[in-house]
Amino acid sequence: MKNAIMIGALSVALIGTGYWGYTKHRDLQEMHNQAENSYQRAFNELTYDVDLLHDKIGATLAMNSKASLSPALADVWRLSIESKSDIAQLPLKFLPFDKTQAFLTKIGNFSYRTAVRDLEKEPLTDEEYKTLKAIYKKSESVQNGLRNVQSDIIDKDLSWIDVQTVSAQKEAPRDNVIINGFKHVEQTKSTVDQDFGPTFTTGPEQSKELKELKGEKISESEAKKIAKFYFPIKNYKDIAVNKSLDGSKEPFYSVSMEHKNPQGDSYMEITETGGHPLFFITNRDIKKQQISLEDAGKSGSSYLKKQKYTDMEIYDSSQYDTIGVFQFVKTVNDVRIYPESIQLKVALDNGKVIGFNAKSYVISNHKRNIPNPKLTKAQARKKVNPNVEVQEERLAILLNDLNKEVLCYEFIGTLGDDTYDIYVNAMTGEEEKVKKL
Amino acid sequence: MVNTYLPKDEVNAFTSQVLTRGSTGQDVKELQSRLKFIGFFKGKVDGVFGWGTYWSLRTFQKEFGMKVDGVAGPKLKEKLVKATKNYKASGTASNTNTNTNMNTNKSNNIVSKITKTSNSSNKNNNKKQVENAPNGYTNNDIKLMANAVYGESRGEPYIGQVAVAAVILNRLSSSSFPNSISGIIYQPGAFTAVADGQINLTPNANAKKAVLDAINGWDPTTGCIYYYNPKTATNKWIRKRPKILTIGEHIFCK
Numbered sequence: 001m002k003n004a005i006m007i008g009a010l011s012v013a014l015i016g017t018g019y020w021g022y023t024k025h026r027d028l029q030e031m032h033n034q035a036e037n038s039y040q041r042a043f044n045e046l047t048y049d050v051d052l053l054h055d056k057i058g059a060t061l062a063m064n065s066k067a068s069l070s071p072a073l074a075d076v077w078r079l080s081i082e083s084k085s086d087i088a089q090l091p092l093k094f095l096p097f098d099k100t101q102a103f104l105t106k107i108g109n110f111s112y113r114t115a116v117r118d119l120e121k122e123p124l125t126d127e128e129y130k131t132l133k134a135i136y137k138k139s140e141s142v143q144n145g146l147r148n149v150q151s152d153i154i155d156k157d158l159s160w161i162d163v164q165t166v167s168a169q170k171e172a173p174r175d176n177v178i179i180n181g182f183k184h185v186e187q188t189k190s191t192v193d194q195d196f197g198p199t200f201t202t203g204p205e206q207s208k209e210l211k212e213l214k215g216e217k218i219s220e221s222e223a224k225k226i227a228k229f230y231f232p233i234k235n236y237k238d239i240a241v242n243k244s245l246d247g248s249k250e251p252f253y254s255v256s257m258e259h260k261n262p263q264g265d266s267y268m269e270i271t272e273t274g275g276h277p278l279f280f281i282t283n284r285d286i287k288k289q290q291i292s293l294e295d296a297g298k299s300g301s302s303y304l305k306k307q308k309y310t311d312m313e314i315y316d317s318s319q320y321d322t323i324g325v326f327q328f329v330k331t332v333n334d335v336r337i338y339p340e341s342i343q344l345k346v347a348l349d350n351g352k353v354i355g356f357n358a359k360s361y362v363i364s365n366h367k368r369n370i371p372n373p374k375l376t377k378a379q380a381r382k383k384v385n386p387n388v389e390v391q392e393e394r395l396a397i398l399l400n401d402l403n404k405e406v407l408c409y410e411f412i413g414t415l416g417d418d419t420y421d422i423y424v425n426a427m428t429g430e431e432e433k434v435k436k437l
Numbered sequence: 438m439v440n441t442y443l444p445k446d447e448v449n450a451f452t453s454q455v456l457t458r459g460s461t462g463q464d465v466k467e468l469q470s471r472l473k474f475i476g477f478f479k480g481k482v483d484g485v486f487g488w489g490t491y492w493s494l495r496t497f498q499k500e501f502g503m504k505v506d507g508v509a510g511p512k513l514k515e516k517l518v519k520a521t522k523n524y525k526a527s528g529t530a531s532n533t534n535t536n537t538n539m540n541t542n543k544s545n546n547i548v549s550k551i552t553k554t555s556n557s558s559n560k561n562n563n564k565k566q567v568e569n570a571p572n573g574y575t576n577n578d579i580k581l582m583a584n585a586v587y588g589e590s591r592g593e594p595y596i597g598q599v600a601v602a603a604v605i606l607n608r609l610s611s612s613s614f615p616n617s618i619s620g621i622i623y624q625p626g627a628f629t630a631v632a633d634g635q636i637n638l639t640p641n642a643n644a645k646k647a648v649l650d651a652i653n654g655w656d657p658t659t660g661c662i663y664y665y666n667p668k669t670a671t672n673k674w675i676r677k678r679p680k681i682l683t684i685g686e687h688i689f690c691k
Contacts, residue, residue, distance in 0.1 A: 039625075081616075084615065084616070085615065085616075085620070088614075088615035088620050088624050089624075089625065090625060091625035091626045092625070092626065093625070093626025093627065096674050098613035099613075101612065101613040101614070102611075102612040102613045105612030105613070106612060109612075164625070164626065210659055242682070242683065244681055244682045245680035245681055245682055245683065245688070246679075246680065247678070247679025247680040247681050247690060247691060248659070248679075248681045248682065252659075252682075254657075254682065254684075256594075256596070265594070265595065267594075267595075267596040267657070269657065278659075279655055279656075279657075281595070281596060281599065281650060281655060283595040283596075283643075283646075289462075292454040292455045292456070292457075292460070293455075293456070293457050293459055293460045294455045294456075294457045294508065295455070297457070316458075316459065317457060317458060317459035318459040318461075318569055318571065319459055319460050319461040319462070319569060320461075320569050320649055321461075323646075323649075324459070325459075325649075325653050343653060343654050343655075345650070345653075355650065355655065357653075357654050357655050359654075359656070359659070360654075391492065414488075414492060417479060417480060417489060418488075418489075419488035419489070419492070437488050437572065
């Protein structure tokens with residue numbers, strides 16, 4: 001009798017566990033399918049969008065009327081962005097597909113700039129037609145490569161989840177049909193390092209790079225000396241200097257210092273050539289606010305003066321809890337030179353500088369002749385939307401979208417409840433930039 | 438939580454601090470509510486001295502025959518308090534009436550108790566009052582980035598955390614990556630912390646500070662878009678990228 005009860009209880013438990021295991025498995029399978037489906041959808045949309053992209057570029061080549069060319073180019077722009085967002089949804093970790101993505105972005109930039117241009121006044125140049133033809137051809141090879149992968153996936157029932165697991169594996173031979181297919185597309189792309197002309201390759205990416213610097217090379221111990229001169233906390237437990245690795249075009253030293261009192265650490269980067277300080281950050285606990293943002297700004301100004309940065313003026317400040325962040329800009333003869341800017345972080349407990357960033361200053365600082373504006377202030381102001389109530393105006397040098405320095409009139413004005421920063425080119429009268437503040 | 442508010446005298450609810458564009462805190466809230474009370478300020482009372490507050494303060498200065506500089510010093514505060522005699526603060530912190538002081542203290546006690554309990558787990562909480570975000574970013578962007586930075590590099594030195602945040606931002610301006618912060622962070626497989634769920638850990642204050650530093654322009658990597666831990670990464674492709682520098686356990690590359 002006892003045995004029978006035992007057997008009964010155990011079989012109930014067994015059936016229970018079995019059922020539980022089955023539902024778990026089913027749930028897992030369902031999630032698995034969902035993930036697979038969203039990958040499949042992203043991939044199929046990618047092939048579709050690239051197909052369409054190729055066709056649209058072809059259509060622009062055949063068009064004669066400028067009236068239809070602009071919308072077609074706008075379509076190319078839209079499709080290139082969409083293809084990029086499709087790629088972003090695929091599990092391509094460490095899979096070399098960055099060149100294809102860069103190619104798509106550049107098509108986007110190119111088509112955007114040409115689409116928004118007044119093609120009646122400024123039609124496509126021969127160079128630009130050549131570029132269009134070239135990207136037409138090259139987008140075809142991307143299209144074909146993706147089409148091949150697509151038919152492999154459909155014919156052989158391949159799974160994207162497998163790609164995910166394969167690329168996560170450590171030493172595994174990465175022999176996967178999808179991965180190989182993508183590699184193939186990417187390799188045809190190295191022939192596809194398309195030259196989009198000088199105006200389309202420069203962008204925000206390049207402005208972050210250090211330009212070639214002039215001057216004597218400094219040694220490790222000189223780097224240490226410079227760091228000690230800059231760090232507002234002078235005492236230290238430990239100081240270490242490292243050098244950048246061989247991939248850096250313009251080598252630099254990094255100096256780290258550990259402080260005892262107050263506890264914290266500072267880190268600074270200094271270029272080897274010329275010994276230019278790029279930035280430093282001090283990390284320490286910041287106590288209750290004792291100093292107003294305004295006084296902190298004054299403390300920052302005198303710090304810069306002490307470090308021999310002249311003609312620097314605060315143009316923006318913000319408070320984050322107990323830290324003030326200040327934007328300084330070089331101002332010569334009342335002209336603000338925005339590329340030569342320095343950021344400072346000031347602790348609001350004691351007013352000491354805890355951060356300094358002069359990278360763009362180091363990149364842009366040089367003797368310059370500021371030309372005389374061709375437009376008067378009044379003429380430039382007429383170019384600003386008449387609904388904007390201008391509150392402040394001045395001359396300024398700005399780095400525009402093409403990474404070129406241009407002399408502008410800067411107008412700060414209000415429209416409704418919002419404030420706008422508007423730059424009008426002082427030579428051509430073009431609206432270079434409009435920013436909502 | 439209450440420490441940003443230090444009443445100096447009974448009549449004036451302002452502290453002695455000079456307020457300028459960019460200032461944040463209870464004092465700014467007081468300034469905004471009083472300006473709003475007499476119709477100079479139309480925006481939201483959020484405690485962040487932005488451009489809207491700046492222009493309305495200037496209009497106030499112009500109309501009351503003061504020097505127009507957009508800075509709220511002691512003279513301006515005095516004038517503003519006089520001009521807003523009938524103004525009654527809605528919040529507990531700015532009550533000036535002695536009768537209600539007891540109540541204020543009581544509620545403050547409760548508030549500090551509440552924050553104490555939640556403080557033990559997370560220092561961040563007392564910052565809830567006023568949150569300032571850099572131009573072009575929302576507080577949610579910053580939180581999302583802080584989560585990613587914390588999940589990816591919480592064992593790293595502070596500068597290494599700034600560097601990871603900078604890599605996310607460099608990807609934002611790179612042509613080979615998605616065009617939004619969420620797109621970059623949630624790109625499948627891009628960050629291990631996202632794949633294994635560590636991104637959902639609550640970040641500490643340092644991670645958020647590191648993100649703000651990176652957004653405000655500090656980039657220890659000079660434009661890197663990748664990084665890896667040489668001890669655990671086995672991918673050949675990433676090891677072939679041009680290496681820029683080592684911070685902590687990570688090698689940063691282009």
